[in-house]
Amino acid sequence: MTQDRATRQEQASPLEQLREVNRRLEQQIAELRSVNAELVRANAVKTRFLTQMSHEVRAPLHTIQGYAELLGDESYGVLSDEQRRFVKHVSEAGRLLTELLSDVMDLAKIEAGKIELDVQPMNVNRAAEQAARIVQGVARNGSVAIRIETDEQEPVALADERRVKQVLVNLLSNAIRYSPEGSSVDVHVSGEGEWIKVCVRDEGIGIAPEDQERIFEEFVRAGPDRDDPERTGLGLPLSRELVKLHGGEMNVDSAPGKGSTFWFTLPVATPPEEAEARSEGAMKAAERLVRSE
Ligand code: ADP
Helix, strand or coil: CHHHHHHHHHHCCHHHHHHHHHHHHHHHHHHHHHHHHHHHHHHHHHHHHHHHHHHHHHHHHHHHHHHHHHHHCCCCCCCCHHHHHHHHHHHHHHHHHHHHHHHHHHHHHHHCCCCCCCCEEEEHHHHHHHHHHHHHCCCHHHCCEEEEECCCCCCEEEECHHHHHHHHHHHHHHHHHCCCCCCEEEEEEEEECCEEEEEEECCCCCCCHHHCCHHHCCCCCCHHHCCCCCCCCCHHHHHHHHHHHCCCCEEEEECCCCCEEEEEEEEECCCHHHHHHHHHHHHHHHHHHHHHC
16 A cells, blocks of 8 residues: 555656645645744743733832831831841842843833834933943942043934933943952943944953853853842843844953953934935925926
8 A cells, every 4th residue: 555655656747746745845834834823822921921920029029128128217216237237138139129020021021012112312422421320329439430432423313212221221330340440431422324333341351252142142141140149131131122122233342351342333313404404305306306397
């Protein structure tokens, strides 16, 4: 019987053989489609779970932090040194957990395509200055200096200012964390044609070549923080995703012991005069067309 079929196949014309190959291909495509649909569904379930879980955990977490703050203020009685230390640990753990939840929720929203950007023309120099002020408070009592070199032309990007500051705060906090005392972190903003490039350069420990791409993956920590439970490894993947949502890109140039330069690009907002000149040009071209008809 089986031999019969084999003989029949051998005898099949090239056209029939082609049909048979085509039929098998179509079958495989249909199987792939169904696996893909299943994956999309599973991913949507994961995203929904993450978002809901983060929401649920937030409320009790706020309560814990609120009470820890009340205790820490000593409004309800003076604490011993040991009690004060414990309350500080509770507050610190609460803060880390809040940050983690917020990053997880942002990433889940991006994955689900549900993040909304408030895109407007924004002054990148000013955002860099504001981000620097935010992290300066934690810059190891000011032992790492942040210097901002801005483009004289005040580059204006078309971007969501809050999200750009979030990216800058992330990069600056990392730069400070991995820098030696007394060193400096430089932020450089420059216009490059259709793009604005922002570089955050440090003189810190640098990153091994094999880690330079991995660190943009979720939950990956490297270097001395590889096993630090206080680090989440979400800052860079989230920052890169936020930049990508604007159409830009983010990467790092680094060498161990020689510091790192994290950079990202944002689309430039067309200056009003240029936009006006462009539309005037278009009007003139249209007039010429009408006249020549
Ligand atoms: P986290 O939020 O835990 O800091 P990130 O995603 O921001 O995670 O960073 C991931 C890893 O990238 C860090 O664990 C660290 O090894 C490395 N890294 C990030 N920024 C720098 C830097 N400026 N210098 C050296 N290593 C860095």
